[in-house]
Amino acid sequence: MYIIIVGGGKVGYYLAKMLLQDEHEVLIVEKDKRKCDIISAELGAVVLRGDGTDSGVMEEAGMARADVVVAVTGDDEDNLMICQMAKRKFDVERRIARINNPKNKRIFELLGIDRTVSVTDLILAQIEREIPAQSLVHLLTLREAGVSFVEAKVPPDSPVIGKRLRDLRIPDDCVIPLIIRNGAGIIPYGETTLAADDEVVAVTALESEDVLERLFGGKTLEA
Amino acid sequence: MKVVILGCGRLGAHLARRLDRAGHNVAIIDRSSESFARLGNDFQGTIVLGTGIDEDILRRAGIENADAFIAVSNGDNTNAMAAEIAKLVFNVPRVVARLYDPVRQETFDALGLMETVCPTVMASDRIYDLITAAGTAP
Numbered sequence: 001m002y003i004i005i006v007g008g009g010k011v012g013y014y015l016a017k018m019l020l021q022d023e024h025e026v027l028i029v030e031k032d033k034r035k036c037d038i039i040s041a042e043l044g045a046v047v048l049r050g051d052g053t054d055s056g057v058m059e060e061a062g063m064a065r066a067d068v069v070v071a072v073t074g075d076d077e078d079n080l081m082i083c084q085m086a087k088r089k090f091d092v093e094r095r096i097a098r099i100n101n102p103k104n105k106r107i108f109e110l111l112g113i114d115r116t117v118s119v120t121d122l123i124l125a126q127i128e129r130e131i132p133a134q135s136l137v138h139l140l141t142l143r144e145a146g147v148s149f150v151e152a153k154v155p156p157d158s159p160v161i162g163k164r165l166r167d168l169r170i171p172d173d174c175v176i177p178l179i180i181r182n183g184a185g186i187i188p189y190g191e192t193t194l195a196a197d198d199e200v201v202a203v204t205a206l207e208s209e210d211v212l213e214r215l216f217g218g219k220t221l222e223a
Numbered sequence: 224m225k226v227v228i229l230g231c232g233r234l235g236a237h238l239a240r241r242l243d244r245a246g247h248n249v250a251i252i253d254r255s256s257e258s259f260a261r262l263g264n265d266f267q268g269t270i271v272l273g274t275g276i277d278e279d280i281l282r283r284a285g286i287e288n289a290d291a292f293i294a295v296s297n298g299d300n301t302n303a304m305a306a307e308i309a310k311l312v313f314n315v316p317r318v319v320a321r322l323y324d325p326v327r328q329e330t331f332d333a334l335g336l337m338e339t340v341c342p343t344v345m346a347s348d349r350i351y352d353l354i355t356a357a358g359t360a361p
Contacts, residue, residue, distance in 0.1 A: 053300050055326035077276050080307075081300040081327070088330050103278055107304070110311045 004066045006052030007073035008035045053081045063090040072098040083113040152216035154198045166190035173205035227289045229275035230296030236261035250284040275305040291317040306337040
């Protein structure tokens with residue numbers, strides 16, 4: 001695959017390195033001369049120096065034949081511009097953007113850039129996971145498909161403890177394919193009973209997240 | 224009319240003063256506090272320090288009930304993104320963005336979310352007309 005990475009910072013550099021190891025054709029577009037020099041010294045002739053948001057530079061980079069464009073500069077407005085130009089002017093099929101301000105995720109989605117990675121969100125999810133009795137942790141959200149993968153930890157005082165899965169009022173558009181208990185994965189079925197500290201992984205329609213949150217959050221006695 | 228302007232450079236400040244003098248309700252956003260000096264002492268509008276691609280900053284400038292949003296910071300990408308936020312998140316009726324790059328202008332014009340102004344094309348057209356106008360020596 002031909003993959004263009006715009007932004008030659010740490011993320012861009014290591015991404016390129018790994019993709020090159022997987023034998024993809026990779027080009028990094030980077031403005032800064034010093035960064036370009038370091039990348040070409042380390043990785044070879046895989047750098048184009050220039051403003052990756054500029055259509056002339058995009059053309060020079062061969063954007064029109066790229067299979068994937070990854071925008072990982074430190075500026076959300078630049079990443080958005082890169083993905084939009086890639087989509088609208090160069091018809092690049094797959095565009096992935098790094099987002100710095102998590103609130104910008106919605107804007108990217110509204111503009112059809114649905115593959116985004118927010119480091120801030122990832123760290124936040126990691127923190128959420130460490131906090132006990134916290135509501136749902138989002139593992140993956142596929143907004144267009146209207147589905148998300150979430151995880152909930154059963155609090156020690158939860159009313160769901162000792163109950164069978166089949167007896168919980170789990171919404172129809174939600175399934176529980178995995179429970180992690182003491183570090184081991186269990187593929188549950190209707191008879192499986194829940195225990196304190198179980199980490200319940202659910203695949204759910206976005207609309208039903210609230211129900212799950214109430215069910216496993218230990219906040220109500222709905223179960 | 225309530226107008227929010229992003230970017231207090233020469234163009235932003237000029238527009239802000241003009242709209243303000245004409246009796247409109249103006250709020251202007253810029254990342255640098257020094258830039259607001261361009262507004263002069265008699266400016267009646269609101270000034271907001273911050274980046275224009277942040278919903279909270281835009282809200283502080285009163286974008287939720289703005290009739291128009293004008294993005295004239297010195298960065299095309301910032302202007303495009305701020306204009307998109309104004310349109311898609313806040314439904315501002317009139318949104319105008321300055322884009323220096325003609326290719327970007329074409330692309331965003333086609334998108335239909337905002338009105339675009341490209342000073343490069345405007346100045347080029349005007350200068351071309353001036354030097355090729357009838358009566359000019361070949």
